[in-house]
Amino acid sequence: MNDIIKNIKERRSIRKFKEEQIKEEEIQTIIEAGIYAPSAHNQQPWHFTVIQNKNIISEMNEESKKAMKNHSDEWIAKLGNNEKFDIHYNAPTVILVSGKKDCYSPIVDVSAAIQNMLLAADSIGVGSCWVGLSKFGLIEEDKVKQFNIPDGYEPYYTVALGYKALDKKQNAPKRNEDVVNYIK
Numbered sequence: 001m002n003d004i005i006k007n008i009k010e011r012r013s014i015r016k017f018k019e020e021q022i023k024e025e026e027i028q029t030i031i032e033a034g035i036y037a038p039s040a041h042n043q044q045p046w047h048f049t050v051i052q053n054k055n056i057i058s059e060m061n062e063e064s065k066k067a068m069k070n071h072s073d074e075w076i077a078k079l080g081n082n083e084k085f086d087i088h089y090n091a092p093t094v095i096l097v098s099g100k101k102d103c104y105s106p107i108v109d110v111s112a113a114i115q116n117m118l119l120a121a122d123s124i125g126v127g128s129c130w131v132g133l134s135k136f137g138l139i140e141e142d143k144v145k146q147f148n149i150p151d152g153y154e155p156y157y158t159v160a161l162g163y164k165a166l167d168k169k170q171n172a173p174k175r176n177e178d179v180v181n182y183i184k
């Protein structure tokens with residue numbers, strides 16, 4: 001197996017992090033991998049906000065959970081009501097990834113960037129988790145303002161980053177296999 005395939009297959013969503021902050025050069029490597037993602041018409045419609053302020057990360061958790069509490073999906077409501085649950089798993093760095101709304105496919109392009117970031121993080125020993133639950137706390141305009149996202153951009157996802165606090169390697173959740181057909 002070559003290194004790229006190994007990286008793709010062995011990356012896992014990490015949900016337990018050490019308190020220690022990751023290095024600035026690691027963040028730069030991860031973001032650079034993001035900006036080398038493909039994008040429709042090469043519009044590169046992404047923006048990255050690196051958040052390392054504990055109070056702000058904690059507020060993001062509280063805001064999201066407040067909105068999740070009464071959700072119609074039972075599992076979302078349950079997480080919203082779980083006092084111990086932290087949407088970013090107490091990661092020391094959270095990167096908010098936003099997309100330029102008037103582009104062809106900002107969510108798709110941002111998602112490609114995020115996948116590159118997760119793989120890059122894994123390749124340099126940094127654990128990561130793509131977090132969609134953060135969106136619940138990113139709806140109200142006055143809450144979003146503090147992130148200084150450029151005009152015309154919308155926050156889509158966050159990525160939790162930190163050194164892994166796991167004793168052993170995680171197994172991949174089972175993949176569905178019946179997902180391919182050929183037309184010859």
Ligand SMILES: Cc1cc2nc3c(=O)[nH]c(=O)nc-3n(C[C@H](O)[C@H](O)[C@H](O)COP(=O)(O)O)c2cc1C
Pocket residue numbers: 011012013014015129130131132133134172173
């Ligand atoms: C769009 C998107 C949103 C996600 N949101 C969350 C999230 O809010 N919390 C979380 O723990 N994992 C989240 N994940 C991670 C998935 O749960 C994870 O990728 C999946 O279970 C497969 O596990 P793996 O990443 O270890 O292969 C998200 C993944 C994607 C692609």
